[in-house]
Amino acid sequence: MNAITLTRPDDWHLHLRDGTALQAVVPASARQMGRAIIMPNLKPPVTTTRQALAYRERILAARPEGSAFEPLMTLYLTDNTSAEEIERAHASGLVHAVKLYPAGATTNSDSGVTDTARCDAAIAAMARLGMPLLVHGEVTDGEIDIFDREAVFIERVLKPLVERHPDLKVVCEHITTADAARFVSEAPNTIAATITAHHLLFNRNHMLVGGIRPHYYCLPILKRERHREALLAAATSGSPKFFLGTDSAPHARGDKESACGCAGAYTAPAAIELYATAFEQVDALDRLEGFASHFGPDFYGLPRNRDNVTLVREPWELPASLPYADGQRIVPLLAGESLAWRLRG
Numbered sequence: 358m359n360a361i362t363l364t365r366p367d368d369w370h371l372h373l374r375d376g377t378a379l380q381a382v383v384p385a386s387a388r389q390m391g392r393a394i395i396m397p398n399l400k401p402p403v404t405t406t407r408q409a410l411a412y413r414e415r416i417l418a419a420r421p422e423g424s425a426f427e428p429l430m431t432l433y434l435t436d437n438t439s440a441e442e443i444e445r446a447h448a449s450g451l452v453h454a455v456k457l458y459p460a461g462a463t464t465n466s467d468s469g470v471t472d473t474a475r476c477d478a479a480i481a482a483m484a485r486l487g488m489p490l491l492v493h494g495e496v497t498d499g500e501i502d503i504f505d506r507e508a509v510f511i512e513r514v515l516k517p518l519v520e521r522h523p524d525l526k527v528v529c530e531h532i533t534t535a536d537a538a539r540f541v542s543e544a545p546n547t548i549a550a551t552i553t554a555h556h557l558l559f560n561r562n563h564m565l566v567g568g569i570r571p572h573y574y575c576l577p578i579l580k581r582e583r584h585r586e587a588l589l590a591a592a593t594s595g596s597p598k599f600f601l602g603t604d605s606a607p608h609a610r611g612d613k614e615s616a617c618g619c620a621g622a623y624t625a626p627a628a629i630e631l632y633a634t635a636f637e638q639v640d641a642l643d644r645l646e647g648f649a650s651h652f653g654p655d656f657y658g659l660p661r662n663r664d665n666v667t668l669v670r671e672p673w674e675l676p677a678s679l680p681y682a683d684g685q686r687i688v689p690l691l692a693g694e695s696l697a698w699r700l701r702g
């Protein structure tokens with residue numbers, strides 16, 4: 358096969374930042390994706406509908422001329438989020454989900470939730486309104502090994518949460534383990550997951566063997582090969598519970614190549630090509646369209662995109678770096694390396 362045409366994909370987990378960084382990264386996603394669920398972990402976080410709508414305007418203004426890219430906004434859940442704020446968000450028609458960051462789990466999560474019991478009223482409102490809760494599923498307990506934090510979160514936090522709120526729609530974001538893939542597969546249809554391209558392509562050896570490679574460092578951290586294989590099996594299974602979410606998380610080169618480097622892989626410039634590479638490894642390119650373009654909107658209750666994109670088998674090299682905020686540069690994942698598939702146009 359030398360070309361594949363798909364319904365235009367959407368990105369159900371994307372970081373666009375703000376200010377000049379936003380200006381630098383929006384065109385990459387807008388070129389590929391019809392829509393994207395926009396993460397609210399700005400500084401300060403997007404905790405109110407008003408902030409989300411203002412942020413949406415800034416994203417719209419950063420789109421290239423003629424782009425129809427549609428940002429789907431989210432709120433950042435805190436211990437103090439009220440049921441009224443959830444109702445306001447839902448009534449806006451422009452805020453599509455609410456994001457749960459356990460406090461301290463990842464980049465800009467200091468204002469996150471300390472105990473989900475404190476958010477019961479807000480979560481009950483979401484369950485009632487059919488608004489999905491998007492979960493960064495890692496415990497933050499210092500005693501739990503970083504490679505175990507997702508599996509422990511499922512047992513300690515997620516299972517009790519969905520038992521308390523059986524109608525709640527949940528997206529387990531950027532899952533990285535066989536444990537999470539199994540939990541989602543066996544759960545009711547209210548529970549789905551996004552999977553990043555980098556977790557489908559790489560394991561922890563890629564990050565740590567032969568030198569430490571900071572551009573592979575993201576959270577949840579890359580795991581063992583058996584977990585990568587389980588994720589690839591889930592993504593290519595044809596199950597509508599698993600869909601595309603890049604977790605493209607831009608950080609300036611100096612913040613990544615550092616003694617204490619930031620977590621996040623910048624994958625937006627080659628997102629669909631990276632997914633195609635992963636799917637082709639297991640001869641499952643015929644399953645890419647469902648994962649990339651159908652199952653996400655179906656879960657969120659939105660229409661599928663009506664236009665198409667075409668991927669062609671045409672080797673190309675990712676740039677070594679790209680312009681970023683305030684004269685800084687950003688290094689995309691697989692910078693300087695070659696990919697077999699290229700998005701046409």
Ligand SMILES: NC(=O)N[C@@H](CC(=O)O)C(=O)O
Nearest residue numbers: 372463464575576606620621
């Ligand atoms: N994935 C990451 O490693 N980083 C994300 C935060 C997140 O999605 O957890 C970021 O905002 O930089």
Ligand SMILES: [Zn+2]
Nearest residue numbers: 463493576577
């Ligand atoms: Zn996260």
Ligand SMILES: [Zn+2]
Nearest residue numbers: 372396604606
């Ligand atoms: Zn993320």
